[in-house]
Amino acid sequence: MRWKENDIKQYLPEKEYIDTLLIPLIPFDPASDQMMGKQAFQKEINQIFTSLIEKEYRGRIFLAPEYYYISGAAETEVSRVNSWINQFKKQPFMHVFLFTFDAKWKKHEDELTGKLLWVPAIQSGNIQSTETQSFVKEQAGQISELIQAYW
Amino acid sequence: MSDKKRVSRRQFLNYTLTGVGGFMAAGMLAPMVRFAIDPVLQTKEGGEMHSVASVDEITNEPTRVEWTIDQVDGWYESEVQKTAWVYRNEKDEIVALSPICTHLGCTVDWASNEEYPNQFYCPCHGGRYTKDGVNVKGTPPTAPLPVYEHKVEEGMLYLGEAQSRKGA
Ligand code: FES
Numbered sequence: 001m002r003w004k005e006n007d008i009k010q011y012l013p014e015k016e017y018i019d020t021l022l023i024p025l026i027p028f029d030p031a032s033d034q035m036m037g038k039q040a041f042q043k044e045i046n047q048i049f050t051s052l053i054e055k056e057y058r059g060r061i062f063l064a065p066e067y068y069y070i071s072g073a074a075e076t077e078v079s080r081v082n083s084w085i086n087q088f089k090k091q092p093f094m095h096v097f098l099f100t101f102d103a104k105w106k107k108h109e110d111e112l113t114g115k116l117l118w119v120p121a122i123q124s125g126n127i128q129s130t131e132t133q134s135f136v137k138e139q140a141g142q143i144s145e146l147i148q149a150y151w
Numbered sequence: 152m153s154d155k156k157r158v159s160r161r162q163f164l165n166y167t168l169t170g171v172g173g174f175m176a177a178g179m180l181a182p183m184v185r186f187a188i189d190p191v192l193q194t195k196e197g198g199e200m201h202s203v204a205s206v207d208e209i210t211n212e213p214t215r216v217e218w219t220i221d222q223v224d225g226w227y228e229s230e231v232q233k234t235a236w237v238y239r240n241e242k243d244e245i246v247a248l249s250p251i252c253t254h255l256g257c258t259v260d261w262a263s264n265e266e267y268p269n270q271f272y273c274p275c276h277g278g279r280y281t282k283d284g285v286n287v288k289g290t291p292p293t294a295p296l297p298v299y300e301h302k303v304e305e306g307m308l309y310l311g312e313a314q315s316r317k318g319a
Contacts, residue, residue, distance in 0.1 A: 010255070017255055017276060017291075059255025060275040148274060 001062045002054060011062065020057075020147065021093045023064040023084065023114065024050050025100035027071035039071065041124040042101050045136060048127075049119075050099055052140040053147070061147070064088065067098075074104035078111045085113045095150050099143070115150075117143055200302060200309035204237060209245060209308065213238040213261040213271075213282070216247075218310075235299050235310055236261055236271070240283070247299040248284040249313040254291040271296065284316075 001007040001018055011018055024046050028039045047066075054063040067084060069077045085096050096114035098105070101121035109116045119139060125132055203216045213236040222231040235247045236259075248271075250258045257275035264272040264279075270287065271280040279287040284296035300311035 014255060056258045057275055059252060059257040059273075 001058055003063070003065045015092055018060055018062050019092060019094040020061045020151070021064055021085075021088050021096045021114075022050060022053065022061055022147075023081075023096070023098050024066045025081070025098050025102060025105065026066050026068050027100075027102045027104075028068060029071045035071065038124050041127070042121050044127055045122060045132075046099065046101060048136055049140050049143070052137065053144050057144060057147075060151075062093070071102065072104070074102065074108055078108050082111075082113045095147070097147060117146065119143065200300075200311045201233075202307045203235065203310050204308045206245070206303055206306050206308055209237055209239055211239055213248070215250070215261075233310075234258070237308065238282075245301060245303070245308060246283070247301050247308070247310050249297040249299065251297070251313075252278050252292055253286065253294040253296065253315075254278050259296070
């Protein structure tokens with residue numbers, strides 16, 4: 001399920017079944033020419049990833065709105081992420097996963113109230129290339145297996 | 152001159168008010184209009200058939216076939232990947248089932264659960280379907296997996312739209 005009117009209509013009466021929340025954590029920094037291209041690419045890949053997972057498991061996984069933050073500030077973001085999770089926990093979510101390519105979160109994993117799914121970033125490349133596509137598909141498959149291990 | 156101006160001001164006011172009124176009316180009408188045109192706004196697949204596999208590759212074992220369609224969904228046009236489970240039944244007829252679980256929409260797999268090697272299994276809440284796609288009683292789904300319309304031409308299998316079926 002997604003943060004879309006139609007999905008919410010389906011979610012509300014069946015919420016007990018949709019017990020898993022997935023929040024994408026997406027860093028960006030428009031101040032740096034150097035970072036922009038790379039971060040935009042990673043944002044796109046992140047969306048493709050989470051869409052694949054949502055599509056296969058939409059009856060059990062809720063894909064939250066994306067969590068954006070200025071890159072490099074992971075430590076100051078911990079409490080804001082946790083407050084998102086707190087609000088979501090007012091619904092019957094049992095499992096909360098945070099999906100990111102940003103390794104900075106790794107250091108703060110223990111302070112987060114959701115499970116961190118950190119995947120090493122693919123360096124920029126052609127998003128349409130079959131190589132990128134099959135890589136993303138395979139990794140998405142592994143991530144969903146990991147999520148299923150918690151069910 | 153000033154008269155003209157006043158008129159034009161009144162006109163302007165008039166327009167604005169009609170505008171607002173019209174807008175409000177549209178607001179009230181919207182739900183009804185939406186009802187009326189809903190089928191148009193909904194996902195449209197144009198009823199086209201897509202060639203998905205060569206017929207001699209199809210065996211008794213359900214296999215996953217994938218293809219993409221251009222989907223017009225209200226505002227967006229996008230490429231959407233479609234999937235079907237395809238096999239031949241005992242009567243040697245080709246069957247193409249939608250993999251979308253009729254419970255809450257997860258994707259089902261053939262024989263993915265060791266305990267049920269001859270069923271479709273939904274990883275989300277353990278929904279199950281027999282090989283013909285009929286939901287197993289006592290599991291969450293309440294209807295069978297939809298069946299794709301299909302045709303065979305020059306050795307190729309073509310699939311159209313998935314048709315839902317009544318609950319078992
Ligand atoms: S979505 Fe398949 S059993 Fe619930």
